[in-house]
Amino acid sequence: xxxxxxxxxxxxxxxxxxxxxxxxxxxxxxxxxxxxxxxxxxxxxxxxxxxxxxxxxxxxxxxxxxxxxxxxxxxxxxxxxxxxxxxxxxxxxxxxxxxxxxxxxxxxxxxxxxxxxxxxxxxxxxxxxxxxxxxxxxxxxxxxxxxxxxxxxxxxxxxxxxxxxxxxxxxxxxxxxxxxxxxxxxxxxxxxxxxxxxxxxxxxxxxxxxxxxxxxxxxxxxxxxxxxxxxxxxxxxxxxxxxxxxxxxxxxxxxxxxxxxxxxxxxxxxxxxxxxxxxxxxxxxxxxxxxxxxxxxxxxxxxxxxxxxxxxxxxxxxxxxxxxxxxxxxxxxxxxxxxxxxxxxxxxxxxxxxxxxxxxxxxxxxxxxxxxxxxxxxxxxxxxxxxxxxxxxxxxxxxxxxxxxxxxxxxxxxxxxxxxxxxxxxxxxxxxxxxxxxxxxxxxxxxxxxxxxxxxxxxxxxxxxxxxxxxxxxxxxxxxxxxxxxxxxxxxxxxxxxxxxxxxxxxxxxxxxxxxxxxxxxxxxxxxxxxxxxxxxxxxxxxxxxxxxxxxxxxxxxxxxxxxxxxxxxxxxxxxxxxxxxxxxxxxxxxxxxxxxx
Amino acid sequence: xxxxxxxxxxxxxxxxxxxxxxxxxxxxxxxxxxxxxxxxxxxxxxxxxxxxxxxxxxxxxxxxxxxxxxxxxxxxxxxxxxxxxxxxxxxxxxxxxxxxxxxxxxxxxxxxxxxxxxxxxxxxxxxxxxxxxxxxxxxxxxxxxxxxxxxxxxxxxxxxxxxxxxxxxxxxxxxxxxxxxxxxxxxxxxxxxxxxxxxxxxxxxxxxxxxxxxxxxxxxxxxxxxxxxxxxxxxxxxxxxxxxxxxxxxxxxxxxxxxxxxxxxxxxxxxxxxxxxxxxxxxxxxxxxxxxxxxxxxxxxxxxxxxxxxxxxxxxxxxxxxxxxxxxxxxxxxxxxxxxxxxxxxxxxxxxxxxxxxxxxxxxxxxxxxxxxxxxxxxxxx
Numbered sequence: 001x002x003x004x005x006x007x008x009x010x011x012x013x014x015x016x017x018x019x020x021x022x023x024x025x026x027x028x029x030x031x032x033x034x035x036x037x038x039x040x041x042x043x044x045x046x047x048x049x050x051x052x053x054x055x056x057x058x059x060x061x062x063x064x065x066x067x068x069x070x071x072x073x074x075x076x077x078x079x080x081x082x083x084x085x086x087x088x089x090x091x092x093x094x095x096x097x098x099x100x101x102x103x104x105x106x107x108x109x110x111x112x113x114x115x116x117x118x119x120x121x122x123x124x125x126x127x128x129x130x131x132x133x134x135x136x137x138x139x140x141x142x143x144x145x146x147x148x149x150x151x152x153x154x155x156x157x158x159x160x161x162x163x164x165x166x167x168x169x170x171x172x173x174x175x176x177x178x179x180x181x182x183x184x185x186x187x188x189x190x191x192x193x194x195x196x197x198x199x200x201x202x203x204x205x206x207x208x209x210x211x212x213x214x215x216x217x218x219x220x221x222x223x224x225x226x227x228x229x230x231x232x233x234x235x236x237x238x239x240x241x242x243x244x245x246x247x248x249x250x251x252x253x254x255x256x257x258x259x260x261x262x263x264x265x266x267x268x269x270x271x272x273x274x275x276x277x278x279x280x281x282x283x284x285x286x287x288x289x290x291x292x293x294x295x296x297x298x299x300x301x302x303x304x305x306x307x308x309x310x311x312x313x314x315x316x317x318x319x320x321x322x323x324x325x326x327x328x329x330x331x332x333x334x335x336x337x338x339x340x341x342x343x344x345x346x347x348x349x350x351x352x353x354x355x356x357x358x359x360x361x362x363x364x365x366x367x368x369x370x371x372x373x374x375x376x377x378x379x380x381x382x383x384x385x386x387x388x389x390x391x392x393x394x395x396x397x398x399x400x401x402x403x404x405x406x407x408x409x410x411x412x413x414x415x416x417x418x419x420x421x422x423x424x425x426x427x428x429x430x431x432x433x434x435x436x437x438x439x440x441x442x443x444x445x446x447x448x449x450x451x452x453x454x455x456x457x458x459x460x461x462x463x464x465x466x467x468x469x470x471x472x473x474x475x476x477x478x479x480x481x482x483x484x485x486x487x488x489x490x491x492x493x494x495x496x497x498x499x500x501x502x503x504x505x506x507x508x509x510x511x512x513x514x515x516x517x518x519x520x521x522x523x524x525x526x527x528x529x530x531x532x533x534x535x536x537x538x539x540x541x542x543x544x545x546x547x548x549x550x551x552x553x554x555x556x557x558x559x560x561x562x563x564x565x566x567x568x569x570x571x572x573x574x575x576x577x578x579x580x581x582x583x584x585x586x587x588x589x590x591x592x593x594x595x596x597x598x
Numbered sequence: 599x600x601x602x603x604x605x606x607x608x609x610x611x612x613x614x615x616x617x618x619x620x621x622x623x624x625x626x627x628x629x630x631x632x633x634x635x636x637x638x639x640x641x642x643x644x645x646x647x648x649x650x651x652x653x654x655x656x657x658x659x660x661x662x663x664x665x666x667x668x669x670x671x672x673x674x675x676x677x678x679x680x681x682x683x684x685x686x687x688x689x690x691x692x693x694x695x696x697x698x699x700x701x702x703x704x705x706x707x708x709x710x711x712x713x714x715x716x717x718x719x720x721x722x723x724x725x726x727x728x729x730x731x732x733x734x735x736x737x738x739x740x741x742x743x744x745x746x747x748x749x750x751x752x753x754x755x756x757x758x759x760x761x762x763x764x765x766x767x768x769x770x771x772x773x774x775x776x777x778x779x780x781x782x783x784x785x786x787x788x789x790x791x792x793x794x795x796x797x798x799x800x801x802x803x804x805x806x807x808x809x810x811x812x813x814x815x816x817x818x819x820x821x822x823x824x825x826x827x828x829x830x831x832x833x834x835x836x837x838x839x840x841x842x843x844x845x846x847x848x849x850x851x852x853x854x855x856x857x858x859x860x861x862x863x864x865x866x867x868x869x870x871x872x873x874x875x876x877x878x879x880x881x882x883x884x885x886x887x888x889x890x891x892x893x894x895x896x897x898x899x900x901x902x903x904x905x906x907x908x909x910x911x912x913x914x915x916x917x918x919x920x921x922x923x924x925x926x927x928x929x930x931x932x933x934x935x936x937x938x939x940x941x942x943x944x945x946x947x948x949x950x951x952x953x954x955x956x957x958x959x960x961x962x963x964x965x966x967x968x969x970x971x972x973x974x975x976x977x978x979x980x
Contacts, residue, residue: 526970526971526974548813548971549813549816549817549820549970550817550820550970550971551970551971551972551973551974552969552970552972552973553796553837553973554793554794554795554796554837554838555791555793555838560867560881561867561869561879561912561915561916562867562879564915565911565912565915565980568915568976568977568980569977569980571973571974571977572978572980575977583950
């Protein structure tokens with residue numbers, strides 16, 4: 001069949017908690033993708049961490065056969081997208097495989113800033129965006145108000161929006177019909193030479209590299225020889241198929257379809273995301289545009305607690321970057337922590353997830369240093385450098401001007417919470433740029449130093465608005481600022497991994513809170529431990545962890561040596577989780593505590 | 599790797615019953631009335647018979663009857679036991695034979711009988727002379743009985759006598775602790791075990807923790823008490839053990855110098871070296887009933903052979919508790935290993951002033967600082 005009219009490729013754009021995963025599960029169930037027994041809740045979020053945190057991080061896909069009311073069977077390819085503000089880059093990747101997107105909005109809560117941004121991305125990429133109002137079963141559902149909001153804020157027609165409740169099953173079939181009728185089928189010549197876009201790649205211990213692809217033209221068959229354009233190396237295709245959501249080998253993927261390819265690629269750089277696959281016999285097909293590289297917003301040093309783990313750590317990072325191009329890393333050496341990597345992340349959640357995946361999936365014990373944004377430094381000799389590591393800040397004497405990154409933040413908030421949000425934004429050194437009243441919601445735009453945004457702004461804005469305000473932000477520009485590096489000295493020794501760059505107004509406060517926090521976290525040792533916070537040579541706060549008086553087991557009689565030994569071994573295991581800096585043992589938690597300081 | 603000469607041999611005997619279990623005690627002890635004295639003594643001798651090959655021709659230099667409360671056993675039962683042991687194993691001429699006793703009045707009446715049976719060292723679990731402290735510890739004796747028991751031990755002819763005292767007790771002040779020590783010192787008993795109350799797992803105190811003095815107060819008690827004991831010319835030959843010259847407990851010293859010992863009785867532990875360099879540890883069944891009903895050869899609950907990598911830690915675990923430390927020559931004789939096996943931890947500890955080495959004698963010992971943080975030092979070698 002060379003007709004593509006029965007195919008629909010779509011994504012779902014939704015804010016966290018607006019019910020995307022539940023809706024996807026309903027589609028799968030309705031189309032019989034899984035038996036009830038297999039219908040584990042929210043099958044699409046397959047990483048443990050995604051399931052636990054209730055968010056979607058990686059793009060995943062599922063192919064469903066839907067028999068429509070016109071009697072025809074449609075192939076629906078659903079490509080999942082992440083919903084958190086940190087992952088907007090991943091969204092555009094998923095959207096590039098689709099012709100349409102469902103905008104799912106909670107009929108009680110209304111439109112959120114993140115969805116607005118993602119909608120614009122979809123519209124820019126030429127997708128048909130169809131609004132769907134979910135959670136219609138809830139008493140606070142107000143479809144008229146939300147329809148108006150969609151039209152006011154996003155500017156798309158919402159009069160025909162589908163009303164559904166993924167929870168009760170209401171309107172699911174209508175939504176599928178709506179989708180089939182309104183999303184255009186893909187285009188692409190199935191007889192042309194192969195051209196397929198890699199949407200995602202991940203490493204499977206048994207299969208090697210598995211790639212999720214969208215075939216733009218031609219066909220991709222088992223035993224074909226394919227070439228990723230970026231490497232130029234030919235590989236034989238071992239398997240092709242679709243996710244139903246179980247992995248199902250079909251032997252072929254044709255233009256317009258989305259599915260997986262396994263081609264015995266063992267090298268994790270062998271099939272990078274955004275690359276184009278072509279047939280080895282017709283290798284001159286041009287590469288597709290791919291994806292624009294995203295710049296990490298937050299940087300932190302990650303070190304293994306045991307130096308023996310360094311090589312494993314390097315390998316784990318390489319595997320993770322295969323399907324997470326937004327993760328950046330380069331070797332870093334710290335006086336305090338030894339060899340590790342400076343890693344760049346999209347945001348704090350991204351950082352936490354990466355650290356969790358490294359610890360859980362690769363069984364590594366890690367220390368993460370306080371995250372920082374990138375600062376632009378103009379030196380006296382005219383050179384401009386970018387600093388993503390506080391310990392690499394040039395000497396004060398060499399600096400002409402320091403500039404901090406400013407983020408443009410778009411916030412949507414119900415009027416009742418506007419006051420709280422404005423207070424928070426000024427506390428975070430924000431500048432108001434714009435404010436518009438749209439129905440019951442207010443759209444406010446602020447310029448806020450990125451350093452203030454990435455740490456806990458998202459959580460804070462949620463808490464001051466009882467979860468109703470939403471945020472989207474992006475880097476805007478560098479701006480001159482009064483900044484300084486706050487050093488932490490332990491027994492007179494500067495600990496590079498504990499340094500942070502702070503605004504000058506905050507030095508006293510941060511210094512005091514930081515030393516107090518360290519005092520809480522550093523256990524008493526055999527000697528007094530002096531903790532100082534200093535800027536340049538000037539100490540701004542100090543405190544002392546008094547020495548332990550003794551550590552000796554009193555009575556050790558009887559011939560039972562094993563019990564006593566176990567106790568000491570336990571003590572030692574606790575110490576292993578600490579890092580020796582000079583002669584002082586500093587626990588893992590102390591390095592991260594720097595960022596929990598407000 | 600072989601051991602040209604096997605270490606000296608001790609014998610530990612465990613009697614697992616108490617009139618009442620103390621809330622801080624995590625030893626293998628059980629409450630029971632009508633002790634099966636005779637049956638237990640027979641079980642001990644059966645147990646010993648199976649362990650005889652482990653003696654490998656050595657005579658027993660020291661024996662120690664611990665518990666539980668061994669003094670619940672009659673003098674007659676102890677006599678039968680000692681005679682039974684002597685009939686099966688050669689005992690050294692200068693055998694040190696210790697028995698742990700509770701300072702209750704019923705027990706004190708038996709002391710003379712124990713002495714006649716062949717016990718030549720008595721260890722009295724005084725713990726404190728303060729009645730409120732004794733109650734807090736759940737002890738069944740009182741201050742008067744404690745004093746009377748010491749006099750009874752003297753009268754029974756025990757020239758070697760240990761008094762067990764605890765400090766860091768619930769609500770205890772420095773003055774309280776020193777008062778206990780002074781009263782003990784007045785008896786000039788030759789040996790004191792003075793140790794801080796430790797809350798162990800699987801005890802009543804662990805589940806319902808008493809209010810103990812804070813860490814600094816505990817350290818003050820320790821410092822003041824040490825001063826008092828030193829002034830009395832007692833030598834702190836091990837972390838918690840203080841003795842006049844010639845009064846150190848030889849049986850415990852054998853543990854601390856990685857000597858060998860047979861262990862018989864419910865839950866008793868043994869450690870035996872073999873000429874080929876292998877070293878085993880074993881433990882007997884803990885439950886008295888299971889132990890009593892065990893037929894010949896079934897008393898043992900488990901046994902492990904020590905890995906060679908574990909030997910440095912196993913040796914130092916106890917050897918560093920001794921004030922005198924150890925000689926590298928002795929370390930080699932007991933483990934078959936040389937100085938390098940203690941690296942790199944040894945150099946680190948020497949550099950940090952926690953251990954000191956005399957290159958002429960090959961002696962290694964904890965410095966005063968190292969003694970205060972001995973657990974941290976030992977952990978480096980595990």
